Every structure is written in structure tokens, then in C-alpha cells.
Amino acid sequence: xxxxxxxxxxxxxxxxxxxxxxxxxxxxxxxxxxxxxxxxxxxxxxxxxxxxxxxxxxxxxxxxxxxxxxxxxxxxxxxxxxxxxxxxxxxxxxxxxxxxxxxxxxxxxxxxxxxxxxxxxxxxxxxxxxxxxxxxxxxxxxxxxxxxxxxxxxxxxxxxxxxxxxxxxxxxxxxxxxxxxxxxxxxxxxxxxxxxxxxxxxxxxxxxxxxxxxxxxxxxxxxxxxxxxxxxxxxxxxxxxxxxxxxxxxxxxxxxxxxxxxxxxxxxxxxxxxxxxxxxxx
Ligand code: AMP
Numbered sequence: 001x002x003x004x005x006x007x008x009x010x011x012x013x014x015x016x017x018x019x020x021x022x023x024x025x026x027x028x029x030x031x032x033x034x035x036x037x038x039x040x041x042x043x044x045x046x047x048x049x050x051x052x053x054x055x056x057x058x059x060x061x062x063x064x065x066x067x068x069x070x071x072x073x074x075x076x077x078x079x080x081x082x083x084x085x086x087x088x089x090x091x092x093x094x095x096x097x098x099x100x101x102x103x104x105x106x107x108x109x110x111x112x113x114x115x116x117x118x119x120x121x122x123x124x125x126x127x128x129x130x131x132x133x134x135x136x137x138x139x140x141x142x143x144x145x146x147x148x149x150x151x152x153x154x155x156x157x158x159x160x161x162x163x164x165x166x167x168x169x170x171x172x173x174x175x176x177x178x179x180x181x182x183x184x185x186x187x188x189x190x191x192x193x194x195x196x197x198x199x200x201x202x203x204x205x206x207x208x209x210x211x212x213x214x215x216x217x218x219x220x221x222x223x224x225x226x227x228x229x230x231x232x233x234x235x236x237x238x239x240x241x242x243x244x245x246x247x248x249x250x251x252x253x254x255x256x257x258x259x260x261x262x263x264x265x266x267x268x269x270x271x272x273x274x275x276x277x278x279x280x281x282x
Contacts, residue, residue, distance in 0.1 A: 001083040003090045005097045007139040013089055014052065014141050022049035024143040026169075028136050031055040032072040032187035033081045036177040040146045041085035043174055048144060053082050054091040054136050056098055060107075061128030070271075072187050091139065098135065107131040108165075110157045116251045117264060118153045118275065121241055126157050133158055134165070142168035150176040150184050152262055152277040153251055160249075176277070178204065184276045196269040199235050203265050206231035206243065207278035210263045214280045219257045221245035224280075232267050241266040241273070245280065 004010050014024050025048030027040045044051045055078055062068035075092070082090050107127050110119070114126030137145070147155045159171050176184050182204035183189065183197075192200060206228035213224055221244075228243040244253050248260040257280055266275045 001079070001087050001090055003079065003092055005091075005093045007091075007093065007097065007135075010052070010089070010091045010139045011141060014050075014139075014143070017050040017088075018142065024048060024140065025051045026136075026140045026143040026145045027051070027053045027087075028133060028145065028147075029053060029055055030057045030071065030187065031078045032074060032190070033078050034177075034185045034187065034189075036148055036150065036185040038081060038085050039177045040148060040174050041082065041087055043172075044144070044146050045086040047172075050089070051087050052089045052091060052140055052143070053087045054093075054139075055082075056091075056093055056132070056136075058098075058128060058132040059095060060104065060131055061125050063122050063124055070191065072190055091136075098132070104131055104135075108134050108161060110161070113153070113157050113160055113251055116153070117242055117244065117246070118266070121266060121273075126154070129154055130157055130161050134161065134167070137162075137167050137169050144170045144172055146172050146174055148176060149173050149279070150186070150277065151275070152248075152264065156249055156251055182208070184274075186274060188272055188274060191272045192269055195237060196272065199237055200269060200274060202232050202235040202238060203267060203274060203276040204278075206265060207263050207276060210245070211278055211280055214257055221253065221255050221257060221261075224257070224263060228263060228265055232265060237269065239268040241268060248279070 025044030027044050057071050108130035110126040110130045119126045162169050181201045183200045209227045210224040224245050225243050232240045243265045245263050248262050261280045264277045
């Protein structure tokens, strides 16, 4: 596995691969790899000829400097894991290599998609995400890019950005990888205390209850949201931030589940904020 920092060298590597006829698969990450990341890397490996993974903790998408400082980092472990997953190129830039002109002045506005839910809880977050992902796509060039369904609103923003800006990227969603008790794998999980870790599956429990209700015929979003809120809000030491049922593409709340809808939830476990989501049966 090669490890490269500067974007122009990544672009040359990818151009070279494409010139040889290779299809490039790309997995953008912020490191601290877990089995969710590895699943994306292996999928990219299976479906492409050359696999690029970026590892960059993007300051632009963190509103809170303490959250940025506390974000887990383990470069050496990450290299070993990426290598083991069959990654060909690890793009691991410094902040100066990613933004050589300094803090970006021109950024990507995610519009209303960036204002709802995660965007409301974390103002500026999706502008930071869209800007860095556009920057990463420019570094890699034409590719298939793999994103986790776990961050479903991020996925919706990226899909819309690719469509609106005409980026030469095919966006591919991968299902959420979970611990055996249902907790969605996340780099933030390592910061949970044992008590918080024991409480954390309440997010998935609430979401699966909502899915069960839909299967049994409930179509009212308010009833589904109430079920999620009961499960999460009723768990000790957990502060529910939001629970909602939204349109998969626009993230606008729906009142009645008809088309492709998604249940979403966010909660605080002390200093750790976790999100989860589940597509609802149609
Ligand atoms: P991150 O490093 O947290 O920015 O995540 C990098 C990519 O991995 C994003 O596309 C995430 O949605 C995806 N991802 C994170 N956790 C999971 C998970 N548990 N299952 C599937 N994909 C995930």
C-alpha cells in the first residue's frame, strides 16, 4: 500500500491507474478504523481495480474545537488495517496539504439539506462535509465513491452535490455495520464509559421498534417518533436530541410513511453524541 499526502500526487496516481484501464474505488474517512470502515474498503476492493482511501480529520466540519481535539486518532493502526483490507493508496494529508491556500474561502453550500437535523444540531457541519468531499473528489477524479448508510444525511448531501455539480462520481451506499447488540459501529464509541456503552443500543432498539410498527401497519410518523422517543428517552443517562421520520432524499420530515422513508435519531451519552438511522419498510 502506498501512502501519499499531497493532492497532486494522488491525482497523478489515480490518472495513471485510469490510463491503464483500472476502475478506481474511493472510500473517504476520518480514520480510527472499525469494521464499518473495513466493510466499505472490502466492498470497494471487490468492485474496482484500484482502491483509494482518504484519511483526514476535517476541521471544517467540526463546530466545536473540543470535539475536534477529542476525535480519536491512531495513524499506525489505521495503516495496518487499510493495508490488510487490500487498499492500494492511503491518501493521508495534513491540513496544510488539504487546504494549501489556507482556510477555504469558497465553500460548497449544501442548501436546505444542510440545515435539517444534523445540520441544525451542528451548524456549518454539512458545509464542511460537502467542501471537503468536493476537495477529495477533485483529488481522486472519476471514481466510484463508497459511503455508509449510517450517516444517511451526509449520504443525501453528497448524492445531491454530485448531481448538482456534475461531479464524475458514482456514489454507492453501504449498509450500517453493527455490533452484536445492534449499536452502529462508530469511531466515537471508544469514548463511551461502560455504563454509556450498555445504554447505547437503545438507539437501534427504538429504530427497530419503529420498523416493526410499520410492518404491522402503522403509517403515522408521529406514532413512530413517539415509539423511538419512548425507548431512547426512557433509557437512563441518555439525552434524546431528535427522533424523526424523513424522506430518504430530501430529509424533509414526513407525516405519513408512503414512499422511501427513514427513521433517524440522535442522542447524547454524556459528552458523546451518537446518531443512528434505519430505512423503513415500504
Ligand atoms: P467516518 O470516518 O466516520 O467519517 O466514516 C467514513 C465512512 O464510513 C462514512 O461514509 C461513514 O458513513 C462510514 N461508516 C461509519 N460507520 C459505519 C458503519 N457502522 N457502517 C457502515 N459505514 C460506516
